[in-house]
Structure formats: structure tokens, C-alpha cells
Amino acid sequence: MEFFFDFVSPYAYLASTQIDALAARHGRQVQWKPFLIGVTVLQVMGLKPLMETPLKADYIAHDKSRMAELLGVPIVQRDMRGVNSVAACRAYLWLAREDAGRARQFAHRVFERLWVQGLDITTPADIADACAAAGIEAGPVLAAITTDEAKQALRAAVDEAVARKVFGAPFFFVDGEPIWGVDRLWMLEHWLTHGNWRPASKA
Amino acid sequence: MEFFFDFVSPYAYLASTQIDALAARHGRQVQWKPFLIGVTVLQVMGLKPLMETPLKADYIAHDKSRMAELLGVPIVQRDMRGVNSVAACRAYLWLAREDAGRARQFAHRVFERLWVQGLDITTPADIADACAAAGIEAGPVLAAITTDEAKQALRAAVDEAVARKVFGAPFFFVDGEPIWGVDRLWMLEHWLTHGNWRPASKA
Numbered sequence: 001m002e003f004f005f006d007f008v009s010p011y012a013y014l015a016s017t018q019i020d021a022l023a024a025r026h027g028r029q030v031q032w033k034p035f036l037i038g039v040t041v042l043q044v045m046g047l048k049p050l051m052e053t054p055l056k057a058d059y060i061a062h063d064k065s066r067m068a069e070l071l072g073v074p075i076v077q078r079d080m081r082g083v084n085s086v087a088a089c090r091a092y093l094w095l096a097r098e099d100a101g102r103a104r105q106f107a108h109r110v111f112e113r114l115w116v117q118g119l120d121i122t123t124p125a126d127i128a129d130a131c132a133a134a135g136i137e138a139g140p141v142l143a144a145i146t147t148d149e150a151k152q153a154l155r156a157a158v159d160e161a162v163a164r165k166v167f168g169a170p171f172f173f174v175d176g177e178p179i180w181g182v183d184r185l186w187m188l189e190h191w192l193t194h195g196n197w198r199p200a201s202k203a
Numbered sequence: 204m205e206f207f208f209d210f211v212s213p214y215a216y217l218a219s220t221q222i223d224a225l226a227a228r229h230g231r232q233v234q235w236k237p238f239l240i241g242v243t244v245l246q247v248m249g250l251k252p253l254m255e256t257p258l259k260a261d262y263i264a265h266d267k268s269r270m271a272e273l274l275g276v277p278i279v280q281r282d283m284r285g286v287n288s289v290a291a292c293r294a295y296l297w298l299a300r301e302d303a304g305r306a307r308q309f310a311h312r313v314f315e316r317l318w319v320q321g322l323d324i325t326t327p328a329d330i331a332d333a334c335a336a337a338g339i340e341a342g343p344v345l346a347a348i349t350t351d352e353a354k355q356a357l358r359a360a361v362d363e364a365v366a367r368k369v370f371g372a373p374f375f376f377v378d379g380e381p382i383w384g385v386d387r388l389w390m391l392e393h394w395l396t397h398g399n400w401r402p403a404s405k406a
Contacts, residue, residue, distance in 0.1 A: 055370035
């Protein structure tokens with residue numbers, strides 16, 4: 001199954017703390033796929049950033065806290081102005097070419113910087129710190145993420161997300177079923193358990 | 204607890220088939236509150252209609268079918284062009300002033316016309332048919348819904364929804380907690396069971 005995420009999404013962070021264990025309970029593995037939600041939501045869909053959408057901001061602020069509590073993980077409220085995930089997504093893709101497990105360790109440290117420690121993830125120094133926390137040598141990563149190859153890899157990842165109509169984060173595909181949102185982990189669990197959408201009593 | 208709905212929302216229809224039984228399992232009653240999602244989403248929030256939002260339409264079409272299957276209720280795919288719920292919402296509010304139970308019967312018949320039988324709900328003839336199906340005399344309802352009082356009642360209902368930041372449908376409030384979406388009935392159930400957001404194992 002696939003897990004599309006952007007580090008800037010608090011709901012993608014929450015999903016990142018659950019998805020591998022959930023899949024493992026059903027003998028599945030997860031392919032993590034970074035993309036830039038700013039491109040899909042803001043450019044392709046023509047919507048506003050979540051926290052600037054009228055009526056929604058208070059709900060989201062409260063909701064991410066209670067959802068974190070329900071999932072038993074920490075989260076901070078934070079100002080996202082100036083934060084972007086371009087460098088972190090490029091670094092993830094570069095690391096994942098050689099070692100998906102190492103890339104995943106890096107991704108967890110990036111999510112934690114942003115959503116647990118309340119730090120930034122935007123600059124080369126942030127990427128270097130996240131590498132260090134994941135036990136990864138930072139030099140080659142920092143060198144890689146400014147290459148045309150790394151830029152092109154991220155563009156391709158975003159293009160794939162748009163082509164597959166990934167309109168939000170987290171976004172999952174399991175056996176071709178698209179599922180949007182950390183509030184739908186119960187649907188993932190249902191599908192992985194039953195392989196159909198019949199009510200649990202009849203599945 | 205409160206259930207904000209608009210008849211034109213397929214997810215509100217799905218919620219309408221579940222919410223009273225869910226509440227009753229926890230000894231609660233539900234106050235049904237119609238509003239016009241077109242006003243909140245299109246005018247106040249400045250968003251596009253769901254099915255015209257790029258990337259989302261295919262997902263929603265598939266999702267409402269599988270969600271209906273999960274809930275064990277029927278639903279049809281239908282073209283919503285030309286359908287609006289102004290008359291039905293006014294009729295609901297007028298009926299509810301005297302008898303909430305009768306209004307609820309009417310609401311179920313309106314939802315069924317639209318989302319099970321694939322009929323319209325927009326015209327006086329549609330309202331008359333829904334009244335008949337609910338065992339309600341149509342004449343007084345049709346007379347009432349063109350009055351200034353009925354128009355004002357719906358405006359007030361929409362104003363309340365906007366003031367309370369009801370940005371989608373279905374939208375629930377339980378003990379002050381706002382909860383959006385039929386995909387979050389599990390959160391309503393959690394709250395009604397535990398009265399907190401701790402993980403089920405520690406709640």
C-alpha cells in the first residue's frame with residue numbers, strides 16, 4: 001500500500017506515527033511517497049491554505065490536538081509561515097533511492113522536528129540536524145538536494161500525486177482504493193481486514 | 204447533541220440514516236438543524252462546489268458508494284445540477300416548530316427522494332410528495348414556505364451555522380465538541396462512550 005504525505009501537514013505527521021504498524025498488523029508494507037501539498041491544493045485545485053480557509057482554522061487547531069491525543073502521540077500548535085518542505089522532500093527521495101528504511105528514519109525525524117519539537121525543516125541546517133538525528137551523514141544529502149536530478153525527482157513525485165488525484169494529505173492507496181485522511185484509518189483497517197466495504201457484521 | 208445538515212449533501216444523507224440510533228445507544232437525543240451548505244461553502248468560504256473541485260470528483264463519487272455500503276444503506280449516483288434545498292429546509296423548519304418528530308419524518312423522506320429514489324426536492328410538487336410520503340398534509344406546508352417568516356427562519360438557521368463555523372455537512376456538536384463528516388461517526392461514538400479523547404485503551 002502507499003502513503004502520500006507532505007511534511008507540512010499535521011495530519012500526515014499523525015498518520016506517519018501509525019501507518020507502518022497498522023500495515024504490519026495485516027502483513028502489509030507501506031511505500032512512503034512525499035509530495036508538495038501546496039502544489040496540488042493551491043495551484044491545481046485553486047483552494048486556499050487550510051488555516052486561511054474561512055470557518056475552518058479554529059476547528060483544525062482543536063482537531064489536530066484531539067486527534068493526536070486519540071492516537072497517543074504528541075503534537076504542538078505552531079505557526080507555519082515561512083515553513084516549506086521542498087528540501088526535506090528532495091532529501092527523502094534521494095535517501096529512498098538507496099535505502100527506504102533509512103529514508104523513513106529521516107522522515108520520522110523531520111516530522112518530529114516540525115510537529116513535536118516545533119522547529120523548522122526548511123533550511124539546509126534543518127536538514128543537516130534531521131540527518132544527524134537519524135544517524136545519517138548530512139554532507140552527501142545536502143550536496144544532493146541542490147542537484148537537477150533531485151529537483152526533477154521531486155517534480156516527478158508531485159506530478160504523480162496530481163495525476164493520481166491525491167488532493168490532500170495523508171492520502172493512502174490500498175489495492176487501488178483511494179483513502180484520504182488520518183480520520184479514515186478505520187477504513188484502511190476495515191479494508192485490510194475484510195478486503196471489501198461490506199459492514200463489519202457482514203464482511 | 205446537534206446534527207447540522209443540508210439535504211443536498213450525500214454525506215449528510217448517510218449520516219441521517221445513522222445519527223439517531225447512534226445517539227440513542229448512549230441515551231442521547233439529536234437536534235436536527237438544516238442549513239444551506241451553498242451559502243457557507245460557496246459564499247462565506249469562497250470554495251468551489253465539491254464535484255467541481257479539481258482532483259476530487261472521482262473520489263467523492265466512489266466514496267459515497269462505498270460509505271453507503273459500509274453503513275448498509277442505499278445511495279444513487281445523480282446529477283445535482285438544478286437541485287436546491289431552500290424549499291425543503293424552510294418546510295423542515297416550519298414543521299419542526301410544532302413537532303420535531305414529524306419534521307424528522309419529513310426530512311427522511313426528502314433525503315430518500317434525492318439520494319435513494321433519485322428524484323428532485325426543489326419544487327413545491329416535490330415538497331408535496333415528500334409530505335405525502337411522511338403522512339403530512341401538504342397544503343399548509345406549501346403555504347407556509349413562501350411566507351416572510353419561513354424565509355427569515357431559514358436565514359437565521361444559516362446565520363447560526365456560519366456563526367458556529369459549520370463549514371461542511373454533516374457537522375455535529377456534542378458537549379461543545381465540533382465534529383465534521385460522516386467518516387467521523389467513530390469519533391462521536393468515542394466521545395459518547397468515554398467523554399474524552401484519550402485512546403480507547405486508556406479512556
